Amino acid sequence: MKIMLVEDEEMLSAIVAKGLRKVGYAVDTVFDGEEALVYYEMNEYDMIVLDLNIPKIDGLDVLRAIRKKDTDTKILILSARAKIDERILGLDEGANDYLIKPFDFGELEARIRNLLRRNFSVTPATIMLSSFMIDTNAKKVICNNEALNLTRKEYNIFEYLILNKNKIVSAEQLVEHIWDSEFDPFSNTLRYHIHTLKKKLSDFSDKEVIKTIRGQGYIIEDAQ
Template identity: 65%
Template sequence: MRILLVEDEKTLSGYIAKGLQNSGYAVDAVYDGEEALYEYAVNGYDLIVLDLNLPKKDGLDVLREIRRKDVNIKILILSARSAVDDRIIGLDEGANDYLVKPFDFGELEARIRNLLRREFSQIPTTVTLGLLSLDTKSKQVSYDGTEINLTRKEYGILEYLMIHKNQVVSAEEMTEHVWNHTFDPFSNTFRYHIHSLKKKLHTVSALDCIKTVRGQGYVMEDKA
């Protein structure tokens, strides 16, 4: 899943970004409101973590502008504005959640997980496809009880495919949600990771769990 992090305190931003990346998220970090709107306009994000005290354009103005165009993107306000009135305004303007600074990173991550689950019709923490099981909280994958060790990107690809099971997903869509803006579309990175993922799944299951649909993308089908 791909997250836009909008936080002008660069030390804090780096701490949050590193923590989320360690949990398998792709993160683009920006430091002012104008840059946030630009990145939102040119990229596809699953969730935005938004500070309110931003240079160039206030976070509430960023929130309002995005909400005028998009009612579906998940937005979590992360702000030092702790008054009840501030929280009410943020939620009334369209934020899905509001977390006050200082905060515990574990709580931030839990709130992000909760919002992302809501985006996909309240999917459970554990997603299954036949004997294949994926835990979105622990980031663990197993087949018939046997754990499969995946890299972060392999996990990200598998998670996206399993959440969208029975749907053909293009390589472009997957890279947009699994990588950040540093991804080079002309490299072999995606093909390498999906080949490695398919090989690992085949090793434990003896099945081709990920089907290639020529000219369209990839699909994981729930035979049940």
């Protein structure tokens, strides 16, 4: 999943971005409201974590600008504006959640997980696919009581395809949601990760779990 982190305090931004990347998210960091709107127009994000006290364009105005054209992208306000009326205003303007600074990273991560689940028809923390159990909290895949040794990117690809089960997901969609904006679209990175993921899944299943639809993308279908 891909997140834009809008935070002008560079040290805090680096700490939060590092933590989110460590648990498997692709993160773009921006430091002012003007840059946030440029990045929003250029990329597709699953979530925006938005500070309000940012230079050039206030965070609330960034929120309003995005909500004029987009009611789907999840937005979590992360701000020191802690008064009740300020929090109510942020939520009324279209934020999906509001977390006050200072905050615990574990709580931030839990709120992000909860909001991202709402993007899909599947909402439980644990998803079953045939003999595979996907734990979206722990970011693990288990089959027959054995955890698959997946890299973060392999897990993220598998999770995203399962959350879009029975739909063809294009390579472009996977790149948009799993890699940050520094990804080289001309590299073979995605194909390599798909290949290694398929190989690992084949060790636990005789059936083809991820199907490649030539010229269109990839799909995971309901187990027959």
